Amino acid sequence: MKYNSIDVIKPKLYKDIFSYEEIPIIKFNNIQLPINTPENIWITDTTFRDGQQSMTSMNTEQMVKLFDFLHELDNDSGIIKQTEFFLYSQKDRKAVEECMKKDYKFPEITSWIRANKEDFNLVKSMGIKETGILMSCSDYHIFSKLNKTRSEAMKMYLDIVYVALENGIIPRCHFEDITRADFYGFVVPLAKNLMELSMESKINVKIRACDTLGVGVSHIGVELPRSVPAIIHGLKYYAQVPSEFIEWHGHNDYYASVTNSTTSWLYGGSSVNTTLFGIGERVGNTPLEAMIIEYAQIKGNVKSMNLKVINEIEKYFEKELKYEIPPKTPYIGSEFNVTKAGIHADGLLKNEEIYNSFDTRKILNKPPLVAINLYSGISSIAYWINSYFELKDDKKIHKNDERLLSIKNKIDEEYENGRTTNISSEEMKKLANLFIFSFSNTEQAI
Structure with a gap:
């Protein structure tokens, strides 16, 4: 050993920081150190x-x-x-x-x-x-x-x-x-x-x-x-x-x-x-x-x-591996870029960049979605259909499309009858097939 440790009789346990009876405290000395990011990380x-x-x-x-x-x-x-x-x-x-x-x-x-x-x-x-x-x-x-x-x-x-x-x-x-x-x-x-x-x-x-x-x-x-x-x-x-x-x-x-x-x-x-x-x-x-x-x-x-x-x-x-990933986990959870607020859905419908900070569809293969629930408006339903079915340009459904009212009425009926959970993707698919694409069942639409 060219460099020796400083031996101590009693262990140095920093009890002023880690008292164990309390959450550890952060001690400040106000020393400012320079950021020096390596070229290769x-x-x-x-x-x-x-x-x-x-x-x-x-x-x-x-x-x-x-x-x-x-x-x-x-x-x-x-x-x-x-x-x-x-x-x-x-x-x-x-x-x-x-x-x-x-x-x-x-x-x-x-x-x-x-x-x-x-x-x-x-x-x-x-x-x-x-x-x-x-x-x-x-x-x-x-x-x-x-x-x-x-x-x-x-x-x-x-x-x-x-x-x-x-x-x-x-x-x-x-x-x-x-x-x-x-x-x-x-x-x-x-x-x-x-x-x-x-x-x-x-x-x-x-x-x-x-x-x-x-x-x-x-x-x-x-x-x-x-x-x-x-x-x-x-x-x-x-x-x-x-x-x-x-x-x-x-x-x-x-x-x-x-x-x-x-x-x-x-x-x-x-x-x-x-x-x-x-x-x-x-x-x-x-x-x-x-x-x-x-x-x-x-x-x-x-x-x-x-x-x-x-x-x-x-x-x-x-x-x-039977490993359950919490749905709201950033980047990987099933709901990490799913919005539930109606006003946000309206923004997404107008321009995804309003409520999505990068193209999650292109980069992560996870399109931004909206959750359909009691508080979802016509904009949310329109955005969900466009995003799920990847409808673009002249094929996109707009929020003033009268066919969306039929879907909204069906959803409202669910909650009037006591439902509390979100409308599932499978249910939304069936409603879209029935009222937007005029299919009588999901299999035809798929």
Whole structure:
């Protein structure tokens, strides 16, 4: 160890912030750090590792299919750069073997192990070029979970990295619980030692900053250890970690995983770790699809990505994995761009851009829709029919079309008779077929 940690007799638990009897407090120091977004930023995936821990375990075939989906979504853009797998079970190793046979450039296959040499033998046997290694950083973990001193923990971590480098494997060091860790007393010395090993071996050593409990804060002027800008800035400038070696891994316990991940990009980290639909430990990880949209907003494009594949992945999750996606989930939920207000529907009918911020039909294969209910007017019904049946130009139904009154009367009758639920798409299809297209049944219209 060229750089020593600051050993303490008692663990530093930041009880002035994390009292445990109260919700953690945000402490401000009003220090303004510079935004310094790297030229190249990208996304990594941990659906098969962290994500899989939170739901029904996937079988080999399902993992391989989702790997194919990730490749199709990335579409050789390199934005989804890597995905990581467990190696402990036979089905996980089989999935890795099958995925490696695909020989895709993106996403690259990586693994995850604990900080011991026995686990490392698994990586070597599989022929994987990079592996994540667990390195708990906070005194909560070092003292209470590992039952070690900071120096002992650091030596254990550096020993396993040294073994990885000896074997030509890129170590990705997972700094667990970094948002409750002594940044200058442990995180910076560990990171500097790792950068020394990287220079000596001429092999990249990466650092994944893990916001394990989701307590990271993106606001400017916040004190460590919770400040995301200060963590990323500190790794880059105090520990001399290059941007391309810095990755953020956030959880959504405080509804902040997306903003924290974006902040890590803005302040100097190149990589953000995600899962499909945000699945993961407790409330979940940063959603991969959300960071694609964040990438698009920062960079102004998504290169060659095929975002329509997100729709296919959503259907696969629901049908094959029996995973229920809340209907109002942004970008993927069945009702994420469904308006229920009559005045909004009238705006959509006149110009979609009034109430839709981008062409969700073109980009995500999800046309903006309106919900038909007790409060829906003629404009809502007209817009629903035009959108569902993709009627354009001179084929569009206008709100002054008298045929819409018959549909409106039928809907009103439903609610006068005590109905409280929305009119379903199937019911709307039948009404449109009957009164607009003059079909007596749905099958003829389809």
